[in-house]
Amino acid sequence: MPHFILTHRRAGKRADHQHHAGRAAMADAMDKHVDRLASDVRTHEPHHDTARHVARFEADHDDVRAIDWHPALICEPLVPHFIRSRHASDTGRALPHELSIPLRREGDDRLLVRVVDEAGVPVADVDVFAYFGSASNRVQAATRTDADGVATLDHDPERPLLELAVAPASHWWPQVIEHRSGAEPEIRVDVRLQPLPPSERGLGWWHREAGLDAVDLQRGTGIAVGVVDSGLGHHPALAHVHNLGAFLDGAHLADGGDDRGHGTHVAGAIGARPTASSDYAGLAPGARLDAFRVFGPDGSAHQGDIARALDVLVHDRDCHLVNLSLGTVHRSEIVADALLDAVETGTLVICAAGNSAGPVEFPAALDEAVAVTALGRIDQAPAGTLSAHRVPDDARLRADPVFIANFSCRGESVDVAGPGVGIISTVPGGGWAAYGGTSMAAPQVTGALAVLLAEDPDYLALPAGPDRSARARAMLRAHSQDLGLDRRYQGHGRIRKG
The missing domain is CATH 3.40.50.200 (Peptidase S8/S53 domain)
Structure with missing residues (x-):
């Protein structure tokens, strides 16, 4: 069942009595409509009498559309928002070209990735991501390195490897591993992490x-x-x-x-x-x-x-x-x-x-x-x-x-x-x-x-x-x-x- 968000308008309303009117319309709608038609209603008690009041609920789309909502209110389907960063857990289309690394079969279809630091010491708990398939039809494999610095990624042998990235939680640069053209197919990739530089007197x-x-x-x-x-x-x-x-x-x-x-x-x-x-x-x-x-x-x-x-x-x-x-x-x-x-x-x-x-x-x-x-x-x-x-x-x-x-x-x-x-x-x-x-x-x-x-x-x-x-x-x-x-x-x- 779809989820909806209900609240009262705040823009254009500077006086307390306008906010009180919006809150009253909200309370009325909750009593007459939401509590009657909806399930899994989640709301809160605003911390003061002019603060924004918001409710989330599940209901049938036709039932919600049929309600004559007060003009002071906004009721709309839930809109998920997402983080807007680009680190190694979200390489996606950001890479300028596809990687194609055919993998040699070794009993089962696995890619082994071994991650070490700049001194060659294995690094545990590093996130490793691989995308297989094509830019428009891809699947992700993701895991973390174990105590020996090794991550094992399963994949479909019919899909080429598009991207492989390692993402340390801190201290090192996230890295992308490319396959060299003409090189032998691999079942193991070794990654040596590169440390982040210290600041230049606090600056970057x-x-x-x-x-x-x-x-x-x-x-x-x-x-x-x-x-x-x-x-x-x-x-x-x-x-x-x-x-x-x-x-x-x-x-x-x-x-x-x-x-x-x-x-x-x-x-x-x-x-x-x-x-x-x-x-x-x-x-x-x-x-x-x-x-x-x-x-x-x-x-x-x-x-x-x-x-x-x-x-x-x-x-x-x-x-x-x-x-x-x-x-x-x-x-x-x-x-x-x-x-x-x-x-x-x-x-x-x-x-x-x-x-x-x-x-x-x-x-x-x-x-x-x-x-x-x-x-x-x-x-x-x-x-x-x-x-x-x-x-x-x-x-x-x-x-x-x-x-x-x-x-x-x-x-x-x-x-x-x-x-x-x-x-x-x-x-x-x-x-x-x-x-x-x-x-x-x-x-x-x-x-x-x-x-x-x-x-x-x-x-x-x-x-x-x-x-x-x-x-x-x-x-x-x-x-x-x-x-x-x-x-x-x-x-x-x-x-x-x-």
């Missing part, structure tokens, strides 16, 4: 692209930034971040954790404060940073939880900026309402454009959002790493030494390009990992814009309201440098201080 190439040449822990002070993502894991460089917990299907968890690492990486890119000389700083370590988890165990988030998180960050936390490194190909009216409400209240929402190399996805494609595509820089990742495979074959995407990553979505909705290839940032447990994707580009833009806004006294003097978000958008455009590429690929260009 992405800091230089933003016009930053030194770490300043006060940079970004006075700006409040929200992150709606997979949560926040423990990391010494993120001890200052406010973990606001999780909104998951009607429940609020005080500490949602981060079982995917994505949200922790995003938060670190914006505001990590180094605790060692080799650590990488965030772009705006002085900013106040608030983190919400909205992704459940299945790896997806729905529009109701996203809207609730935005509601708190916009109205209760008065965030100047919110980062959304998530997306979907389907438009949600509920998310559109939440973004419009944010802009009207004074919050600018920075969104990942998507990684399908197709049209810009939602919510980045909404007019109220800032859509960010991913920028890379040649020779910033060693050969054989996943990051090194992000250089596009299409010359229209290159402005040497930088390029638009080959996975990036494109179109008229793109506003700006941000570094999003081989970005090293925090992951749960105190480690550092290199991720790529428009998910990584969005927080680069969020952090860089926080720095610019913190240095603009006219912006800081503005009260909450549409003028504040409009000035933030104007600052973004004023500090975007044209790379000489088509607007569909770069938007206004690369955001840069100075």
Whole structure:
């Protein structure tokens, strides 16, 4: 049975009595319609009387469509949103060509992958991914290395191996293994991991692209930034971040954790404060940073939880900026309402454009959002790493030494390009990992814009309201440098201080 999300509109409603009317319409609909027709109803008690109320329920599609919903309400099918990163667990179409490695049969059809570190010592618990078949019809095999550093992947011998990648949780680069043309068919692949480089006095190439040449822990002070993502894991460089917990299907968890690492990486890119000389700083370590988890165990988030998180960050936390490194190909009216409400209240929402190399996805494609595509820089990742495979074959995407990553979505909705290839940032447990994707580009833009806004006294003097978000958008455009590429690929260009 299909799932639906019901909530009341917030955009265009500034007075308390308007919010009370929306909440009353919601309560009436729950009593008259949802409780009568639906099953598995999940809702929550809003924490104050003007906050957004959301319900998720199962019901027959025809029954829902037949209801004359109050104009103050939005009821729509559940729209799953997904993380917008490109690391080795999601190589997909991002590689520029297919790999074809015929495998020799050895009793059964298996590929053995042995992973060692730079000294030749076996490495356990490394994720290994292989895709067999064709780009349009492929199957995935995935496992982890054992104590001997060995992973065994089963496959269909009728399908060629398209892609093979290894993804250490931290410390080493994710890598792609290619078959040499003319080489003997293999039943075993040996992978020697390459360690991530230490920072250059707290900086990476992405800091230089933003016009930053030194770490300043006060940079970004006075700006409040929200992150709606997979949560926040423990990391010494993120001890200052406010973990606001999780909104998951009607429940609020005080500490949602981060079982995917994505949200922790995003938060670190914006505001990590180094605790060692080799650590990488965030772009705006002085900013106040608030983190919400909205992704459940299945790896997806729905529009109701996203809207609730935005509601708190916009109205209760008065965030100047919110980062959304998530997306979907389907438009949600509920998310559109939440973004419009944010802009009207004074919050600018920075969104990942998507990684399908197709049209810009939602919510980045909404007019109220800032859509960010991913920028890379040649020779910033060693050969054989996943990051090194992000250089596009299409010359229209290159402005040497930088390029638009080959996975990036494109179109008229793109506003700006941000570094999003081989970005090293925090992951749960105190480690550092290199991720790529428009998910990584969005927080680069969020952090860089926080720095610019913190240095603009006219912006800081503005009260909450549409003028504040409009000035933030104007600052973004004023500090975007044209790379000489088509607007569909770069938007206004690369955001840069100075």
